[in-house]
Amino acid sequence: MERVKRVIFVTTALLTGVAVAVSGLIGFIGMIVPHAVRLVLGPDHRLLLPASALVGGAFLAAADTVARSLWAPMELPVGVITALCGGPFFIYLLMSHRKEAIG
Numbered sequence: 445m446e447r448v449k450r451v452i453f454v455t456t457a458l459l460t461g462v463a464v465a466v467s468g469l470i471g472f473i474g475m476i477v478p479h480a481v482r483l484v485l486g487p488d489h490r491l492l493l494p495a496s497a498l499v500g501g502a503f504l505a506a507a508d509t510v511a512r513s514l515w516a517p518m519e520l521p522v523g524v525i526t527a528l529c530g531g532p533f534f535i536y537l538l539m540s541h542r543k544e545a546i547g
Contacts, residue, residue, distance in 0.1 A: 453542065470523055473500050476530040479537055503529075 464472050477500040478492065485491050507525040514520055 457538075468523065470504065470526060472523075472526055472530050472534075473504055476533055477503060480533065 460475070463475070467474070478496040481496045481499050482492055485495055504522070504526070507529065508522045511520040511522045511525045
């Protein structure tokens with residue numbers, strides 16, 4: 445049973461990596477923002493869907509502003525900023541839910 449859990453965990457991580465590779469780092473927002481909003485608002489999808497759209501748009505606009513102004517006149521790719529913010533949060537989600545899933 446422990447082996448099955450590990451295989452599922454690794455498979456999930458690989459599939460997430462493939463999804464990010466195909467959609468790009470900006471698509472990473474579509475995976476991280478809904479989880480962050482759900483932590484704040486709870487699981488009510490009537491609130492979760494519109495709030496995720498608004499927060500995702502605001503986050504991307506803020507990340508773009510930071511990417512353009514951090515080392516002006518040069519621009520960083522906006523994906524770098526989203527990865528720096530989303531990566532640690534994604535690891536936090538994996539570690540916190542891993543304990544619950546393994547039980």
